[in-house]
Amino acid sequence: MNFKRYLPILQWAPEYGRSQATSDMVAAVIVTVMLIPQSLAYALLAGLPAHIGLYASILPLILYALFGTSRTLSVGPVAVVSLMTAAALAPLAEAGSPEYVAGAILLAVMSGLMLTMMGVFRLGFLANFLSHPVISGFITASGIVIAASQLKHIFGIQASGQNLLTIGQSLVVSLGDTNVPTLLIGSGALLFLVFARKHLKPLLIRSGVGSRLADILTKTAPILAIVITTLVAWLLQLDTQGVRLVGVVPAGLPELTMPSMDLGLWQQLAVSALLISVVGFVESVSVGQTLAAKRRQKIDPDQELIGLGTANLGAGLSGGMPVTGGFSRSVVNFDAGAETPAAGAYAAVGIALATLFLTPAIAFLPQATLAATIIVAVATLIDLPALGRTWRYSRTDFGAMLATIVLTLVHSVEAGIIAGVLLSIGLFLYRTSRPHSAVVGRVPGTEHFRNVLRHKVELCPKVTFLRVDESLYFANARFLEEAVMDLAACEPELKELVLVCPAVNLVDASALESLEAINERLKDAGVRLHLSEVKGPVMDRLKRTEFLSHLGGQVFLSTYEAWQALTGNQGPLKDAA
């Protein structure tokens, strides 16, 4: 048993010194200041009481510090996973009800178990089937749905829905009930946060503040908005004006919670938990890899699954909600100088202190302020120009991306992501099932062979060279049969056919049968089949079969050798078996 693999803390803890501890603590203070409003806001987004977000930011961070391999990833509630949590729980119970909270806890536990199992069985590669265009389209569409879902808090109205259509309809219906004090708080916070994000840093720098400090101060804007609006709400007793506040939350640290053992509930949430796990893992790993590479460190994706899995188990068992590594917080943690996962553990201590001592103040925090912080945060997730970039690069990728976006917007996050995955697999299979192939000829005076349609090349009427630009497997085996037999049917003079194979990385059993069939059919038609530039592993495998002894022609190491042998001398090189 390799303890260092399963407990990465053993890799760095023995050399942990004072300078690292100082760096980690500074980073932890900054991350804690960011994490408090984000935890509260994302709990609200998930339809949960705000303090659940804090609960999910204590034990999970400590567990990730033990089991995770990224040195700078900041684990906790994040926007997209919170939206997916809300979408999974909406059909089960009313938002905020005890059944709903129990569902969130169960989702965290199930997701934790799934991630841990995937890590133990090294199934991290499954996440690869979420292609970049699908995940990028999914995050963009989720960002739009999240922003739309928060507008009700800004206007102080009731609205519901899991997609843009239902949310929009519901908003329009109740727009007449707008609560003006809420709208003032909400839009004020929104304007302040947008201003802070766009103009505060340059302004501070012009006022003589150092660039690094200006950066950190800018990041504290959400906490400033929270402090100010909370004070205003408390002083003006805005709850009597119909402004919805976070309300009294239980003081003290979370207690150990047992997840529901209702098997029906487990079944109902299984697909959602799997999607939350995979999406959370993909987001987390790509942040982790980007940051690790900047310091020539590396992360182990399979161990990351265990790190995120135990973090989610911890979240569930301490009454929290599903968590993962967040992009913006991790970047802040990295920039603030965090050197080891201990920074995350210190941030957990910060959140624990907040849970112990700040909860009375949090009661007066307007929900509209949290909604404003969410809207500003998710605005950065929305990347519509990516649609254009993908369209220009690849129509098939664009198709998968568009399907994901449209289905996420008009149906649900789950339908969007499932459609995206299935469509991208289907399109890939379709693409490889119609491989590019080209008749090639010799570039005069050289040993190189090029496509006859693109280049001026030498040909020989009795010998045709066909290059196949794809691995040969069941989905395209018959395609190859047709391509070859078409050639043979069109060129009655043909005597020798050379399959040029440098791009054939695999010949599966179906393709082998096709090659056998092609060989036999060509023999019947008086044509010999040759191969050239067959790769080592492919050749090793062919040698285990009888194909090479049936082959009418020869296997040439290079296409030029085949050219010399077949065009120079039309006589029999080898008897057809």
Place this chain on the structure above:
Amino acid sequence: MNFKRYLPILQWAPEYGRSQATSDMVAAVIVTVMLIPQSLAYALLAGLPAHIGLYASILPLILYALFGTSRTLSVGPVAVVSLMTAAALAPLAEAGSPEYVAGAILLAVMSGLMLTMMGVFRLGFLANFLSHPVISGFITASGIVIAASQLKHIFGIQASGQNLLTIGQSLVVSLGDTNVPTLLIGSGALLFLVFARKHLKPLLIRSGVGSRLADILTKTAPILAIVITTLVAWLLQLDTQGVRLVGVVPAGLPELTMPSMDLGLWQQLAVSALLISVVGFVESVSVGQTLAAKRRQKIDPDQELIGLGTANLGAGLSGGMPVTGGFSRSVVNFDAGAETPAAGAYAAVGIALATLFLTPAIAFLPQATLAATIIVAVATLIDLPALGRTWRYSRTDFGAMLATIVLTLVHSVEAGIIAGVLLSIGLFLYRTSRPHSAVVGRVPGTEHFRNVLRHKVELCPKVTFLRVDESLYFANARFLEEAVMDLAACEPELKELVLVCPAVNLVDASALESLEAINERLKDAGVRLHLSEVKGPVMDRLKRTEFLSHLGGQVFLSTYEAWQALTGNQGPLKDAA
């Protein structure tokens, strides 16, 4: 509108002459003699009254002659499709009941519609997802199930079941009820057919019969068995001895039948009809292609779909059952000298005459004789050595094949084929998601580069050449990131990394993002990324992006150029952007 594409008869009919007509008619007589017992037997196998098999061998053959592209394919009931028909209908109604017959007719109509639609929309490639090992395993397992299912007729007992377990159990339970006269007829016919298949031809040749005639006489063995056992049953009045006979069948040609319009029934049969369509199409096309190639003709798979589709529509509308191109009959048709699809139409006339005049005699035909012809026919389908061949060639193909066989035997034909298709797609994706890659070095004194682990090659500590043997797409994009970053993390001296890409046939949007990420991360780590031997179509696509301007290094036409430029001169070739 291209009439010749959609009505292939226009391609050959104008030049149809007397010599072709003579050849076609001779072939038609021989095929008719084979087709009569097969039609009756496969109807029985499908759980249908025997005359339904004759109905399915008249109109479908004429329609295929109009719309099909194979000149020698013999369309009609075949064993595997008949078994699939039985499996689809077993849950719906009792075998032989009017509802059951209506179900078979609907299956033929639905399968006809699906095939025709697939042909019109050129979806023939979908059939390619049935890999050779899956179809071969499926046919072997179906052959075993079919043979087992016919034993009840040989023993004259009642038994039922859709898989080997249920059939076996049911046989064992009722073995005590064996009807001795039936067993005598059944085993006698079986022995005679086995003897005829193995020894009749050599015996005839030794008796001075010409080889060709001996071949044809051997093929008439089933009709001989039928004639003799029918006479015996009639003379000895075996029906009074408990021997089950085919019984009275309606005389005369089939009438136009309207399929059921019960939407619930359509839904229930949809998956079965699709599987029957695809399996039938794959079987038919592979026979058709093999025979066409022998005469340097070709068939058009998309038009074949239309040919088989209209044949099945015709089968359904004339009260028949699903049909497809049969292997053994087509080979006989070819060998007997059929030159055009008109031979099929002439065979249809032969079957129509049989339907008009032979039905009184068919009433006395023992079912045990038909069961014997089925068992002997499907025995040739069972290819267990294919398991060994596939195992030796490829473990993944073997896995898909074994899963198909086991599920078909112990569960059902539909479960077997669906599992086989899903497993082979899954295994292919898994295989491409972990591509082969190798660090390569220069073979001393040449321009060739080979795997450092397999060959003695030159290396340069600051420059690494990594060859990737797979298209780069979403499922393996992150794998590439990991492979490259592992390299960079392991070799602290590394300054230049060259990705050698001759086998990269595709770089999708996900892989492009990964290349961008790799490039940025390597830059952060002080390493420049270069590419070499990028294929034309891949390069065209990369040129449409900003990747090439971000690229830290260069794109080299050949790996040797990269070697010369990078190892000869370590200085900056191009400023990192």
